[in-house]
Amino acid sequence: MNRISSAESPNKCSTCVLGQFCLPVGLSADDANKIDTLVTERVRLKKGDSLYRQGEPLTAVYGIKFGTLKTEYALPDGREQITGFHLPGEMLGLDGIGENHYQSNAIALEDSEACVVRFSDFESLARQIPSLQHQFHRILSRELTQDQRHLLSLGSLRAEERLASFLLNLSDRLAARGYSPIEYHLRMSREEIGSYLGIQLETVSRLFSRFTESGLIQIKQRHIKLVDMDGLLELAGKSRAIHCANPSKAA
Amino acid sequence: MNRISSAESPNKCSTCVLGQFCLPVGLSADDANKIDTLVTERVRLKKGDSLYRQGEPLTAVYGIKFGTLKTEYALPDGREQITGFHLPGEMLGLDGIGENHYQSNAIALEDSEACVVRFSDFESLARQIPSLQHQFHRILSRELTQDQRHLLSLGSLRAEERLASFLLNLSDRLAARGYSPIEYHLRMSREEIGSYLGIQLETVSRLFSRFTESGLIQIKQRHIKLVDMDGLLELAGKSRAIHCANPSKAA
DNA sequence: CGACGCCTTGACCCGTGTCAAGAGGGGTGG
DNA sequence: CCACCCCTCTTGACACGGGTCAAGGCGTCG
Structure with missing residues (x-):
């Protein structure tokens, strides 16, 4: 350090x-x-x-x-x-x-x-600076909301749903920072992903293979490409589908 | 309302x-x-x-x-x-x-x-009022810590460990408010406990029966008595054991 | 070039979910 | 006040997702 x-x-x-x-x-x-x-x-x-x-x-x-x-x-x-x-x-x-x-x-x-x-x-x-104070409260509050989403993921979703929503969440956050939302580098190991999602590293690996077979993603080492966004959204419990899927068809 | x-x-x-x-x-x-x-x-x-x-x-x-x-x-x-x-x-x-x-x-x-x-x-x-500001930040921050503990519970503990630490957590919070830490009324249904812990209501019910057979608790309807605190602490992954178990033997 | 760490894949098994049936309590209406 | 009904809880049987253990491949870094 x-x-x-x-x-x-x-x-x-x-x-x-x-x-x-x-x-x-x-x-x-x-x-x-x-x-x-x-x-x-x-x-x-x-x-x-x-x-x-x-x-x-x-x-x-x-x-x-x-x-x-x-x-x-x-x-x-x-x-x-x-x-x-x-x-x-x-x-x-x-x-x-x-x-x-x-x-x-x-x-x-x-x-x-x-x-x-x-x-x-x-x-x-x-x-x-009132706006700084308020911004800090917003940051803390969003952190709480993020944790609640994570809780729901661990408590109510199956392994493949958790992994799909994890990939989509990363995608969103990278996009907000100007990176590609469909292709990125995973900085963490399979074991670390598993720990975060409450599943074993073998399960993570098996799911990546399964997602690849289903044509949802392409993955080589830690470089991942989200091929079928809609399919992933479907899997992720439609948790964001109403906001993100098929925006062109929105009323 | x-x-x-x-x-x-x-x-x-x-x-x-x-x-x-x-x-x-x-x-x-x-x-x-x-x-x-x-x-x-x-x-x-x-x-x-x-x-x-x-x-x-x-x-x-x-x-x-x-x-x-x-x-x-x-x-x-x-x-x-x-x-x-x-x-x-x-x-x-x-x-x-x-x-x-x-x-x-x-x-x-x-x-x-x-x-x-x-x-x-x-x-x-x-x-x-600076101390009010700081207190509010502490409240938000503790909320985050509480959620992290909950995340660890859902991600890393087995059902019986989750339930044991849930009972102990309630016990602590009730004690802090002047109620008995060993005997209290559960205000929530088995289904609500299950939802909170990421398990099914049948599992909650079975675990209460198992805990009763093992002499850890007594439960009648929603009135519960924690009989063997040390046993529950043991089950809860020793997550608080170093703080709470056998205080008299502490160095 | 070799060794280590990370990842993949298979086989088996256990914990928990799912489905189902029935008991017990509390509240409500007659 | 009693009887009925509904909601909640308990318990059993069975199934399955994911955990565990084990073996082997691959890429990377020294």
Whole structure:
């Protein structure tokens, strides 16, 4: 883990292309200047490095600048589960605010970089800029909604439905960041996908094979192409079909 | 659903016994007075009434005054899952902040009452009272942690482990509110427990029978008594054993 | 070039789902 | 106040999805 002060490499939030994810829109020049003081350093991570670990005292929350991270939550008996995969623009460490200690491990799946936001500074600035405060509440709230969707997936969907909705969810989030929604690189192993979805790695592998036979996807190693979006949406329990399928036919 | 204005029935947060759950501690008299203006009305619910429904625009968040609520999240294809059971002092509606619309249904499991907190008023007050702001962030954050624990339960534990940790979780939360941690009334049906835990109601019923045979619990209808706490902790994946089991033997 | 880690595939089995029948309690109407 | 009905819960039999164990292929990195 490698710290970079913003003196060496200036890092203005106001000009960051990821601002749309972290920050409120339509700030005054004055407010934008204040926000630029928030991130005084960034952290560079190599694949496998952890950004923070369960139990460490919380001093900062993080915004992902580039790369991919996983968060995992462990039981004292050793069992653990991946609770999320995180892309640029997403915030990490929020689950640590409640107890002032991080509640999970955050680990880089590839070389990554995160902006360090000292939390007390952030709260003080949020009191001065109502739209920043509200944006932060929205981020926390969306995190809750995301977790609820995940809960429904683990509790009510069959393995193939979970995997299909996982692929579509990644697709959406990559598209929002300007990447192709139909072809992308999986940064995580079969085992990590399985952990996230509450199934075994062998099942993930078998399902990828089955999806390929059915003409839903093409996959080679970790490079995946979603061939039949509608078919995947069908499998994913139509959870987004009313929003996304056949938009041209919408009334 | 029955609205009560605070003129008819004064309702001061500063003297509410549940304040320890909702509010920061150590407020000045001045701040306490401001907080007392937050809740201008309460809502009375009969069993089965909903406090809000998925898709409705969000104007307020809620604090439970008394009673028990469930929140459930639905897929467009009709499948749905209970994502939480909520006790007095807990806040509801937080998942709606992100999209300005509630993302779940909140339904009373028994006659209940909730304090209405107009969200824009709340944010404005939180900007004036740092400890209120921070407390709200802690509440949101703990909600996230709770969901992560639930995710781990659904993804990594077997049915009997899920049920055991569910019973212990209820026990803890009831104890924190001054009720008996070893004997309580289940406000939800077997089907609702199953939905929450991602298992079928028949499995819940069979497990209750098995737990009874093993001497872990006694159960008659919805009245349950936890007879062998250590045994339940053992089953629950030791997820809390290091904190709670055999405290007298702790180093 | 070799070794290790990751992935695929097969065989078998167990936990849980599904379907079905019946018991028990509580509420409602006569 | 009693009887009936309906809802909830229990229990059994059986089926199946996915877990577990095992063997082998493939790509990558040292």
